[in-house]
Amino acid sequence: MQLLKRMFIFEIMSTATKTSHIGRKISRIRELRGMKQEALAAELGISQQSVSSLEQSEHIEDEKLERVAKVLGVSKEAIENFSEENLIYNIQNNYEGSNKGASSVSVSNLNCTFNPLDRLVQAYEEKEKLYERLLKAEKEKVAYLEKLLDKK
Incomplete structure (x- = not known):
């Protein structure tokens, strides 16, 4: 079981987003939030193809990034600093046999955006x-x- 878990973590880390590619980070956060490109496009008032090209962009202007962050329910900084490694670390520390108690669990965003x-x-x-x-x-x-x- 431990070997399987390590293999899974290695697989995720090997496909982790590049630190400088903001579009991939947006895509990954959108997927983790269970949102389709069409839904993000509708909320932003743009086409699904525009969202697709946005997610392929390595850099995005700050104003557009702020709008995307607001729709995704995260901060601009959360998108800029997003990494799969941090996500895995948080999941492991908060949910895998952690006996630290509920007070130590870090919850980033459980508020509905609607x-x-x-x-x-x-x-x-x-x-x-x-x-x-x-x-x-x-x-x-x-x-x-x-x-x-x-x-x-």
């Missing part, structure tokens, strides 16, 4: 609007068909 109830209400409202548009289209279709029948 209110789930607001998103639920928003989804419900969008569903209602979609239903109303569908109903309107059906009424127009029925009216058109009745008009065609009246002409015959």
Whole structure:
């Protein structure tokens, strides 16, 4: 088991992000947050292809990096200083048989960046609007068909 764990850590470390490639760091953080490129693009108001090219960029201007960091729910510095090694270290120290107690566990960001109830209400409202548009289209279709029948 210990050998398997070491092999896994070695694999992650061998594919770790380069320290200077900010786009790869953004990509990795986005993946760890469970966010797809499309979702990040929607939040930033850009296309998915723009997010893809952003994640391939080695350097990104500060203003754009700030916007990305805000959407990802981290600080600009967290993106700049991100490393797989630190992530592995934190996971090992906080979750693998650590008997230090809950007070020593470092939690970086457990706050939601949105209110789930607001998103639920928003989804419900969008569903209602979609239903109303569908109903309107059906009424127009029925009216058109009745008009065609009246002409015959």
